[in-house]
Structures are given as structure tokens and as C-alpha cells.
Amino acid sequence: YRWPSPQYDALEGYLYEGRRADGTSLAALVHPCRKRTGTLASIPAEWLRIAFHDMATHNVDDGTGGLDGSIAYELDRGENFGSGFNQTLSDFETFPNKYVSRADVIALGAVLAVSTCGGPIIPYRGGRVDVYTAGPTGVPEPQQDINTHTEMFRKQGFSQSEMIKLVACGHSFGGVRNTDFPQLVPADPSKSVNIKNFDTTDNFDNVVVTQYLDGSTQNVLVVSDNKTMVSDLRVFASDGNSTMHSLASADTYNTECTSVLERMINTVAHGVTLTDEITLLPAKVTLAQLTIEQSKLVFKSSLRLTNPINGTINKNRTVRMLWCDRNGDSQDCKGNTRYAQSVNTVTESPDLSPVTLKLGLFFINYQFIVPIDSTASISKFWFEVDEHDGSKVTVYNNEGDNYVVDQDQVIFIPTMSKAEFRSNSTEAKVYTNRNSETFTKVYTFTAAVRDGVNPSRVYIDAQDDAFGDFLQPFNSTIDLTLNSTAGTVQGYKLYTGTVKDVGFQLMIDVHADTDGTTHTVNVPEVSNLDNTVLTAPATPSSQTSSGSSSSSSSSSWRSVPWTSVSLALIFGFTTLLLS
Numbered sequence: 103y104r105w106p107s108p109q110y111d112a113l114e115g116y117l118y119e120g121r122r123a124d125g126t127s128l129a130a131l132v133h134p135c136r137k138r139t140g141t142l143a144s145i146p147a148e149w150l151r152i153a154f155h156d157m158a159t160h161n162v163d164d165g166t167g168g169l170d171g172s173i174a175y176e177l178d179r180g181e182n183f184g185s186g187f188n189q190t191l192s193d194f195e196t197f198p199n200k201y202v203s204r205a206d207v208i209a210l211g212a213v214l215a216v217s218t219c220g221g222p223i224i225p226y227r228g229g230r231v232d233v234y235t236a237g238p239t240g241v242p243e244p245q246q247d248i249n250t251h252t253e254m255f256r257k258q259g260f261s262q263s264e265m266i267k268l269v270a271c272g273h274s275f276g277g278v279r280n281t282d283f284p285q286l287v288p289a290d291p292s293k294s295v296n297i298k299n300f301d302t303t304d305n306f307d308n309v310v311v312t313q314y315l316d317g318s319t320q321n322v323l324v325v326s327d328n329k330t331m332v333s334d335l336r337v338f339a340s341d342g343n344s345t346m347h348s349l350a351s352a353d354t355y356n357t358e359c360t361s362v363l364e365r366m367i368n369t370v371a372h373g374v375t376l377t378d379e380i381t382l383l384p385a386k387v388t389l390a391q392l393t394i395e396q397s398k399l400v401f402k403s404s405l406r407l408t409n410p411i412n413g414t415i416n417k418n419r420t421v422r423m424l425w426c427d428r429n430g431d432s433q434d435c436k437g438n439t440r441y442a443q444s445v446n447t448v449t450e451s452p453d454l455s456p457v458t459l460k461l462g463l464f465f466i467n468y469q470f471i472v473p474i475d476s477t478a479s480i481s482k483f484w485f486e487v488d489e490h491d492g493s494k495v496t497v498y499n500n501e502g503d504n505y506v507v508d509q510d511q512v513i514f515i516p517t518m519s520k521a522e523f524r525s526n527s528t529e530a531k532v533y534t535n536r537n538s539e540t541f542t543k544v545y546t547f548t549a550a551v552r553d554g555v556n557p558s559r560v561y562i563d564a565q566d567d568a569f570g571d572f573l574q575p576f577n578s579t580i581d582l583t584l585n586s587t588a589g590t591v592q593g594y595k596l597y598t599g600t601v602k603d604v605g606f607q608l609m610i611d612v613h614a615d616t617d618g619t620t621h622t623v624n625v626p627e628v629s630n631l632d633n634t635v636l637t638a639p640a641t642p643s644s645q646t647s648s649g650s651s652s653s654s655s656s657s658s659w660r661s662v663p664w665t666s667v668s669l670a671l672i673f674g675f676t677t678l679l680l681s
């Protein structure tokens with residue numbers, strides 16, 4: 103991992119924070135191992151089941167299908183019977199975005215579902231590619247015979263024993279509904295909700311296996327009198343119960359389920375390449391932006407650190423952001439290195455994501471905002487964490503590369519931008535909320551281009567992938583026009599333009615074309631805008647740098663802490679003892 107990596111960051115945020123960049127939480131819908139209000143159905147069970155059904159149309163012979171979001175177009179089929187699917191799709195609909203496909207969200211749902219109910223952490227990758235039409239059929243149904251099932255799983259890429267494991271892992275929680283399968287679960291007027299669970303626990307555990315083996319199982323797909331429908335019995339017994347016996351150990355069950363469910367969520371069409379496994383970033387830089395707030399040029403960023411749940415946060419800890427000028431005498435810290443303390447600390451709940459909770463960690467965010475002299479500007483930044491307890495100061499510098507501000511020619515100005523919900527609709531496209539009210543979201547965006555650049559074109563590429571009913575993504579390019587009355591603000595000229603969107607997660611890239619070069623600022627989060635909470639910038643300090651290109655050993659520089667930092671930059675050390 104090297105910053106910037108917006109796709110990795112988005113996937114990492116979804117997995118370990120369970121939420122969108124604007125704070126809307128996916129994890130909170132399922133965690134802790136929740137039941138749905140009303141139907142009392144197991145939400146995690148619905149989420150795991152949909153991942154299987156979406157994947158089940160994979161054809162290993164021709165490399166088509168797999169986890170690709172096609173399930174959204176396949177719900178009218180008998181093989182996708184169940185009211186849980188519609189509810190799950192509406193749980194998921196606001197979460198796909200430019201970096202996280204709908205299929206990635208479905209896969210993530212399976213990971214969150216298993217971990218929130220006490221199961222293992224299934225390794226997660228992103229990069230699945232969505233389709234916008236139904237695929238072929240291929241989901242097993244209980245009335246089919248064992249040969250049909252074995253062949254269906256073979257086509258999905260799973261052997262007989264893997265089929266048994268997949269079903270035994272899938273049917274760990276949740277159950278069969280009377281409304282969906284009255285042949286299996288007879289009507290019972292005494293119950294307002296009539297779901298027959300696969301076993302006696304709501305957790306993700308091997309009780310479904312042990313109760314099957316000891317004969318106490320209540321799983322209707324095993325014990326129903328309707329012998330046509332007892333598909334779990336046929337599947338489980340298809341190798342003489344040998345695989346089921348192997349799953350009688352809880353540890354083996356967890357290991358085998360991790361492996362087979364990981365393969366399930368990673369089943370994609372040939373030609374689709376998944377990302378590396380998304381592991382937790384111990385120090386994550388987010389929300390880095392050069393912008394104008396209250397007529398000042400400021401640089402903002404946030405450093406997310408982890409803390410063990412059973413450990414205390416060191417109250418004496420100080421976290422500094424350090425940065426270099428882009429221009430002038432101190433260009434790239436040749437003269438001075440600037441630094442400032444964090445202005446705000448936000449400690450997250452350990453319940454943010456069941457995955458991070460399971461890792462025994464929670465997050466603390468150190469937020470920075472510093473004034474930037476527009477002539478000097480900023481070229482790169484990094485962080486230093488001092489526990490003030492005699493231990494080494496830790497430097498977070500992007501593995502020695504620093505966090506590089508790749509350009510300052512074009513910047514985005516959230517606080518001078520806004521989003522309006524226009525109801526009624528004279529607008530061409532509208533979005534219908536849960537109360538059947540129609541809206542169009544009208545965004546007015548303000549960007550700024552350095553004075554003197556004279557761009558031939560300033561424009562925004564806007565993309566939204568999050569729609570009710572899983573409509574096609576929205577893509578639009580709009581030109582921004584110079585606000586000639588605003589003059590020059592902090593060495594920048596302002597440009598504005600309007601985007602109309604009906605989705606939930608607009609993301610934009612702002613571009614300025616100059617002399618054959620396109621400068622771009624990527625904005626993955628456009629929710630706060632003119633509602634951004636304003637914080638006064640910190641007062642920065644600066645300290646003479648030794649010069650990052652020089653290793654001169656004058657006697658004075660050893661006493662200057664920043665030289666250690668500079669050395670860290672040169673040699674890529676992440677931690678150095680300050681002299």
C-alpha cells in the first residue's frame with residue numbers, strides 16, 4: 103500500500119469502519135448480529151444468502167458470471183425466492199460508488215455478516231465488476247436431486263466436499279420462512295413471524311453440524327416430512343457424512359468456512375482481477391485537501407491510528423503534522439520544515455465495524471488544519487507521534503515516500519459549494535425517497551485555479567453508482583465557468599458549475615487543462631460542502647531543516663530533532679529515536 107490509493111482507502115474504510123466517507127454506516131444495519139424489525143429475520147443470514155445466490159450463476163466452463171450484482175435483475179426467478187432479497191438490496195443500494203462496485207458491497211455484506219455473529223473474518227478483496235442484466239440460472243433449489251446439486255456446484259467451481267462445506271457454513275444462521283416455503287414450514291396462526299431456524303443458535307457457529315450429527319437437528323431441509331425437499335440431508339450425507347464429521351470441531355469449521363466462503367465471494371468472471379486483500383492500515387491518512395476556508399488557504403488532513411480495545415489512550419500523546427513548502431527558499435524543506443499539532447481528536451466506538459471489533463481495535467482520528475501561505479504552498483506532509491513516555495517517536499511518512507501533494511494548480515472548495523434537494527419536479531430526473539417524495543439533488547460546485555495559470559478548460563467529471571433499484575451509474579462531465587466578480591482569493595481564481603444527480607454517493611474529479619497538461623483533484627466526498635464544520639487552523643511552527651538532500655554532519659544538526667525526521671525521509675525509516 104502506498105498513499106494515495108483511493109480504491110484501497112474506500113474498501114478499507116468500508117471493511118474496518120463499516121461506513122461511507124460521509125459517515126453513513128453499512129455495518130450498523132447488520133451489527134450486532136441483528137434481526138430485522140417486523141419480520142425478525144436474521145439480517146446477517148439474508149446478507150450471506152444473497153452473496154451465494156449472486157455468485158451461483160458462475161460458469162466455470164466458460165468463465166462467465168459470478169459475484170457481479172446480477173442478482174438485482176434475477177429476483178423474479180423461482181430459484182431466488184425469498185422476501186429477504188429485496189430487503190437486502192435496499193440495505194445495500196446507497197453504498198456502491200466509483201471505487202466499490204455493487205458486487206463488492208454484496209461480498210462485503212457476507213464478510214460483515216459472518217463476523218458480527220461471532221464467525222471468522224473472511225479475507226476481503228475488491229475489484230468485482232458489475233453487470234446490469236440478468237445472468238443465466240444456476241441457484242440450487244430444495245426440490246432438486248443430489249446429482250443436479252453436485253453438478254450445479256461443480257459449475258460454480260466447487261467439488262462435492264466443498265459443496266457440503268458451503269451449505270453447512272451457509273446454513274449456520276437464519277432459516278426457512280413459511281411465507282417463502284410453506285411446503286417446508288407449515289402455517290402457524292399462533293405466530294406472527296414464522297421462520298424455522300436451521301439450528302438453535304443465531305450465531306455463526308457449527309451447531310448446525312453438531313445437531314445434524316447428534317440427531318437433534320431442527321433444520322427443516324433435513325427433517326421435513328416432505329422428502330422431496332430435504333436437500334440439506336441429501337447434500338450432507340452425499341459422502342457418507344465424512345465431511346460433516348470433519349466439521350464437528352469448531353476450529354475446523356471456522357477454518358474451512360473461511361476458506362470456502364472466501365472462494366465463494368471471490369468467484370468472478372474470467373478477466374476480472376480482484377485487488378490485494380484489504381488489510382487494516384495501522385495509520386491511515388484521509389481527507390487530505392488543500393482548500394480555501396473563510397478566505398484563507400488551508401491544508402487539512404486526518405491521521406487515523408488504532409488503539410487496542412483493552413488498552414488506554416495515552417493522554418500525553420502529541421501528534422504533529424509536518425510539511426514542506428512547495429516554492430521559495432524552503433522549497434521541499436530546504437530551509438524550514440513546518441509543523442503543527444492536531445486541532446481535534448475523534449475517538450471512534452469499538453462497535454464501528456464488527457471486523458475491527460474482532461481484531462480488538464478501535465480508531466482515533468487526529469485532525470489537522472493549518473494555514474498555507476499561497477506563495478510558498480505545500481509539496482508534501484507526514485506525521486510524528488510522540489508518546490512522551492521515553493519511547494521512540496513514531497514517524498508516519500508513507501513508507502519513506504511522504505504524502506505528496508501532487509499539484510496545487512486546481513483545488514476544490516467545499517465550503518463555497520452546496521447541495522440542494524429540489525422537490526417537485528420540473529427537473530428531468532428525480533429520485534424518489536422512501537416516502538415516495540421526488541427530489542433532484544442540485545450541486546453547485548466551486549473550484550479554484552492558481553492565478554496566472556489561465557486554463558483552457560476547467561471541468562468536473564461526476565460519477566454516482568448508488569441508486570434505488572440499482573439503476574445504471576450516472577456519469578457526467580460539466581464545464582465550470584470563471585467567476586469574474588470574485589477576483590483573486592489567496593492567489594486563486596474561482597470557477598463554478600452545476601451538477602444534477604439523483605443518486606446517493608456523488609464523487610467528483612475536478613480538472614484544469616493548461617498547456618497540454620491536465621491537473622486533477624480527486625474529491626471522494628461531497629456531502630458536507632457548505633455545512634462543513636469550520637475549525638480555526640492551528641498555529642504552525644517551523645524549524646530549520648538540515649536539508650533533505652544533504653548529509654552534512656555539522657555538529658549542530660544532531661541536536662535538531664527534525665534532522666532525524668529528514669533522515670527518516672532519506673532512508674525510509676519509519677521509526678527513529680530522536681537524539
Ligand code: HEM
Pocket residue numbers: 143144146147148150151154183184185186242243244251268269271272273274275276277278279280282283333337366
Ligand atoms: C443445495 C444448496 C442450497 C439449497 C437448496 C438452499 C436452500 C435454502 C432455502 C430453501 C432457504 C430458505 C429461504 C427462505 O425461506 O426464504 C435457505 C436459506 C438460507 N440459505 Fe441456503 N440453500 C443452499 C445453499 C446455500 C449456500 C451455499 C449458502 C451460503 C454459503 C446458503 C445460505 C443460506 C442462508 C444464510 C439462509 C438463511 C436466509 C434467511 O434466514 O433469511 N444456502 N437456503
